[in-house]
Amino acid sequence: QVQLVESGGGSVQAGGSLRLSCAASGYTYSISSMAWFRQASGKEREGVATIYPGGSSTRYADSAKGRFTISQDAAKNILSLQMNSLRPEDTAIYFCAADYGYRALVPRYYKYWGQGTQVTVSS
Numbered sequence: 022q023v024q025l026v027e028s029g030g031g032s033v034q035a036g037g038s039l040r041l042s043c044a045a046s047g048y049t050y051s052i053s054s055m056a057w058f059r060q061a062s063g064k065e066r067e068g069v070a071t072i073y074p075g076g077s078s079t080r081y082a083d084s085a086k087g088r089f090t091i092s093q094d095a096a097k098n099i100l101s102l103q104m105n106s107l108r109p110e111d112t113a114i115y116f117c118a119a120d121y122g123y124r125a126l127v128p129r130y131y132k133y134w135g136q137g138t139q140v141t142v143s144s
Contacts, residue, residue, distance in 0.1 A: 023047045023133040025117045030138030031101075038108050039056070043100040043117030043135055056131065057091060057102045059113035059140075066116070066121040068126030070102065080126055107142045114139050 025100050029041040056071035070091035079091055083121045088124070090103040100117055118131035 023049055023052065024121055025133055025135035027115065027117050027135045027138040030115060030140045032141040033099070033107055033144065035108055035142055035144050038103070038105045038141060039107065039140060041102040041104065041115055041117075041140075045098040045100065045117075045119060047099050049119075052119050053120050054131070055093060055100045055117070055119045057100075057118045058126075058128055058131075060112075060116070060137075061110075061113040062112075063097060066128045067126070069115070071094055071126045072100070073122070073123060073132060081127065104140070107140075109142050109144045112140060112142050125133055 024046045026044045033039055041132045053074055054071055057069040058066050059069050060066040069085050070080050070089055072079045072091045072093050088106045092101045117135040119133045124130040
């Protein structure tokens with residue numbers, strides 16, 4: 022089992038920045054993929070960014086490219102998402118996810134999920 026706990030959400034004005042963190046614990050040494058997803062009110066959950074072991078490779082949704090950066094502190098089992106130039110359409114609950122396989126940025130491929138952290142961007 023893997024436990025994931027997100028933190029760092031909040032409210033910010035458009036153009037501002039936030040940094041999300043996800044602390045992983047439990048059976049983490051075989052984790053191969055970690056990712057951030059988000060779900061806006063009334064919408065389906067969508068991928069934001071994913072990172073593979075040791076930060077060797079990252080993938081971003083088009084909406085996140087150039088503005089968001091995913092990173093991982095493997096020694097501390099912490100996943101981060103630096104979000105810059107935030108827009109009102111970035112408003113959503115952001116979830117951290119993990120899985121033992123090499124997973125594409127698709128929600129149904131991930132087994133472990135955090136409880137989510139709210140990000141609100143005002144115009």
